Amino acid sequence: MGRMNVSMMRYLEGDHFRVLIAVEMGMKNHEVVPLALVSSIAGIHRGGVLRTLNDLCKHQLVAFERSKKFDGYRLTIRGYDYLALRALCSREVVGSVGNQIGIGKESDVYVGGDPELNDLCLKFHRLGRTSFRKIKEKRDYHKKRKSASWLYLSRLAAAKEFAFLKALQERGFPVPKAVDVCRHLVVMQLVVGQTLCNVNHVEDPAALYDRLMALIVKLARHGVIHGDFNEFNLILLEDERIVMIDFPQMVSIDHPNAEFYFDRDVTCVRTFFKRRFDYESEDWPKFDEIERKGNMDVLLEASGFTKKMALDLNKAYDDGNFLAHCEQELRNESGEKEDGESDSDSEEEEDLEAIHEEEEEEKDHEEVKAQVQAVKQQKIVLSQSTRFNDWLSDATNLLENVDLKALKTEEGYDDSDLPEKITHPHGVVAASDSSENEEDEDEEEEEDHVAVEEQVAKVVKKKRQAGGGGVGARSVASSAATFTAEEIKRKLALDRKRNKEKIRLKVKGKQSAVSRNRKDNKNVISEYAGWI
Numbered sequence: 317m318g319r320m321n322v323s324m325m326r327y328l329e330g331d332h333f334r335v336l337i338a339v340e341m342g343m344k345n346h347e348v349v350p351l352a353l354v355s356s357i358a359g360i361h362r363g364g365v366l367r368t369l370n371d372l373c374k375h376q377l378v379a380f381e382r383s384k385k386f387d388g389y390r391l392t393i394r395g396y397d398y399l400a401l402r403a404l405c406s407r408e409v410v411g412s413v414g415n416q417i418g419i420g421k422e423s424d425v426y427v428g429g430d431p432e433l434n435d436l437c438l439k440f441h442r443l444g445r446t447s448f449r450k451i452k453e454k455r456d457y458h459k460k461r462k463s464a465s466w467l468y469l470s471r472l473a474a475a476k477e478f479a480f481l482k483a484l485q486e487r488g489f490p491v492p493k494a495v496d497v498c499r500h501l502v503v504m505q506l507v508v509g510q511t512l513c514n515v516n517h518v519e520d521p522a523a524l525y526d527r528l529m530a531l532i533v534k535l536a537r538h539g540v541i542h543g544d545f546n547e548f549n550l551i552l553l554e555d556e557r558i559v560m561i562d563f564p565q566m567v568s569i570d571h572p573n574a575e576f577y578f579d580r581d582v583t584c585v586r587t588f589f590k591r592r593f594d595y596e597s598e599d600w601p602k603f604d605e606i607e608r609k610g611n612m613d614v615l616l617e618a619s620g621f622t623k624k625m626a627l628d629l630n631k632a633y634d635d636g637n638f639l640a641h642c643e644q645e646l647r648n649e650s651g652e653k654e655d656g657e658s659d660s661d662s663e664e665e666e667d668l669e670a671i672h673e674e675e676e677e678e679k680d681h682e683e684v685k686a687q688v689q690a691v692k693q694q695k696i697v698l699s700q701s702t703r704f705n706d707w708l709s710d711a712t713n714l715l716e717n718v719d720l721k722a723l724k725t726e727e728g729y730d731d732s733d734l735p736e737k738i739t740h741p742h743g744v745v746a747a748s749d750s751s752e753n754e755e756d757e758d759e760e761e762e763e764d765h766v767a768v769e770e771q772v773a774k775v776v777k778k779k780r781q782a783g784g785g786g787v788g789a790r791s792v793a794s795s796a797a798t799f800t801a802e803e804i805k806r807k808l809a810l811d812r813k814r815n816k817e818k819i820r821l822k823v824k825g826k827q828s829a830v831s832r833n834r835k836d837n838k839n840v841i842s843e844y845a846g847w848i
């Protein structure tokens with residue numbers, strides 16, 4: 317058992333605790349809290365929060381985790397301890413923390429001191445520690461309080477212990493004096509003595525036995541049964557007085573199993589005395605003989621520790637399952653799912669859905685890319701073909717208007733300049749498949765066009781100079797383009813429309829997710845008021 321390392325507390329600033337609290341709040345309904353949520357709860361810009369979170373990670377007050385759906389931060393046990401200690405420090409209840417003096421199944425107990433250096437006992441509840449594996453198995457469950465289960469249950473256990481300590485103390489029971497409670501930390505008087513399990517010899521075992529039985533009966537008369545009355549939860553003082561220190565399973569005398577718990581407490585004491593001090597008594601209290609004189613059980617229910625809290629906590633203790641209350645909540649919510657399997661089914665379904673959504677998104681993205689590429693390509697083809705078609709029809713018109721026969725008969729006519737065969741323009745366009753040669757081919761094409769244009773112009777000029785010749789009315793040859801300009805335009809417009817619709821749909825989805833997150837954050841902040 318070592319010492320709690322609280323040296324870092326000195327170096328932490330206000331912002332560190334602000335961010336720690338933000339993570340704690342976020343964990344109320346998140347397994348891991350994303351950076352954006354921490355930033356919005358803390359009210360600090362992301363850069364500042366990230367820097368602070370890095371510091372906190374370094375000192376193991378928060379841990380960064382990658383989960384299936386998103387990455388984020390979770391509060392560590394150490395971080396939670398620091399939060400509780402800091403709050404109690406500012407209330408001037410705790411001034412120092414010393415060595416660990418006890419370690420239970422669900423708690424760590426340290427000796428501490430108030431600002432005037434009077435001894436105190438600091439009990440940190442750690443529910444869920446024994447069932448940590450179960451919590452780990454369900455890591456990626458992002459429903460309700462499931463993620464913050466250990467925070468919630470530890471806080472409940474502390475609240476219950478504090479309420480019971482106070483009530484018992486007021487009724488004159490031998491218990492440590494309750495000082496304060498914050499989160500999962502109960503501050504109480506330090507009892508200087510020995511746990512009964514470590515005591516091997518007592519002066520008068522019979523007297524001690526009688527005192528213990530009287531204590532069980534007194535509790536029952538006040539309406540409660542300890543439920544775990546054994547040598548581990550009793551401290552023997554130097555003057556052989558007894559102090560009760562732990563009552564996690566205390567139940568009302570009206571509980572359906574009250575008699576069973578009462579008898580178990582009595583048997584525990586009898587067995588221990590026989591084994592340790594070789595003392596056996598003929599006399600022991602019976603449940604039927606108990607006469608109720610007080611109603612501490614009713615008063616406790618009316619205190620801060622509500623029935624719902626007690627139910628959650630008792631269910632966790634009884635089942636050894638510290639997530640039982642969460643499952644109950646979920647079942648109540650769904651109303652249809654009856655067993656744990658269906659829960660895990662829905663979990664799997666959700667995961668599958670998410671994966672599908674991601675795949676769909678990726679597909680959409682690729683589709684849009686391909687469409688954009690196709691549109692670009694079509695634009696290039698369109699500009700080339702329209703330009704060339706225009707030129708071709710001009711040239712064809714001019715050529716058709718030329719009366720070659722008349723021209724040949726004219727004096728000074730020389731047809732050696734004319735190309736033997738004019739290559740069809742689409743031969744050139746069709747050949748330009750590869751994008752690498754595109755520019756070179758464009759240039760070549762341009763040069764060819766210029767050469768043909770020049771030759772045609774020469775011929776026309778000569779004809780004009782000759783000053784005559786009939787104009788033949790011939791049919792115009794149609795261009796051999798695969799798509800007409802209108803068709804391509806229509807296709808482009810259709811594609812543009814489809815893309816627009818897709819983008820519009822996505823934006824709508826994002827917007828609703830953002831407002832949903834904002835609403836969630838608002839709720840968390842407003843609910844947090846009753847946490848501390």
Ligand SMILES: Nc1ncnc2c1ncn2[C@@H]1O[C@H](COP(=O)(O)OP(=O)(O)OP(=O)(O)O)[C@@H](O)[C@H]1O
Pocket residue numbers: 417418419420421422423424425437439492504505506507508511548549561562564
């Ligand atoms: N007020 C106190 N003064 C001195 N020591 C204490 C005090 N409270 C607890 N301890 C020490 O801490 C040990 C653990 O405390 P406690 O039994 O309350 O924890 P627990 O987690 O409830 O244990 P378990 O559930 O295993 O019985 C005790 O055995 C005792 O030695």
